[in-house]
Amino acid sequence: GNSVTQMEGPVTLSEEAFLTINCTYTATGYPSLFWYVQYPGEGLQLLLKATKADDKGSNKGFEATYRKETTSFHLEKGSVQVSDSAVYFCALITNTGGFKTIFGAGTRLFVKA
């Protein structure tokens, strides 16, 4: 079946450090891939997306590249800020899954000043 695996958190970084949150997936068909962010007490917000292999999604300094050969969609940011502290969810949608989103378990990021 379709699934998403994320690195376990929490991830704790100092401000201006480089961020990588790993995400790998298993899917049949041709999935679209997403990163969502959840700030404390809020719902999930779409951060970025990629709908086909080799696409790079980017937003607010975050980037992720759809790697079909490694079935990965790792989230990166060159210089994190305290305001980036949140939970990050990797997700996929595929036509073989009836177009319903499958979410990873989430990775909590703490950024220290």
Place this chain on the structure above:
Amino acid sequence: NAGVTQTPKFQVLKTGQSMTLQCAQDMNHNSMYWYRQDPGMGLRLIYYSASEGTTDKGEVPNGYNVSRLNKREFSLRLESAAPSQTSVYFCASSEVLYRGANYGYTFGSGTRLTVV
């Protein structure tokens, strides 16, 4: 602001009580979803409605019912609450199921439910 509105934000129920969680969206989306979020388990789909007039079970439908009242509103009902239903519930919407693959979902801010 346009988006998905959920009510209530917080609720405490006693075991066996019933309640309905409300969700409304003003983006003219066709598809709506109910998820629950539990620590370490990500989000799990309870029910969804691909379009007005249709509803389907998701991954964890037991103990829940839904109603797609109209295009804007999609409610989730717990008929007899159990402690295992303590969770944070999120409603989401997308233009249509297959277009969600291109545009993703818009989420509400959640309902935190505790069943004692």
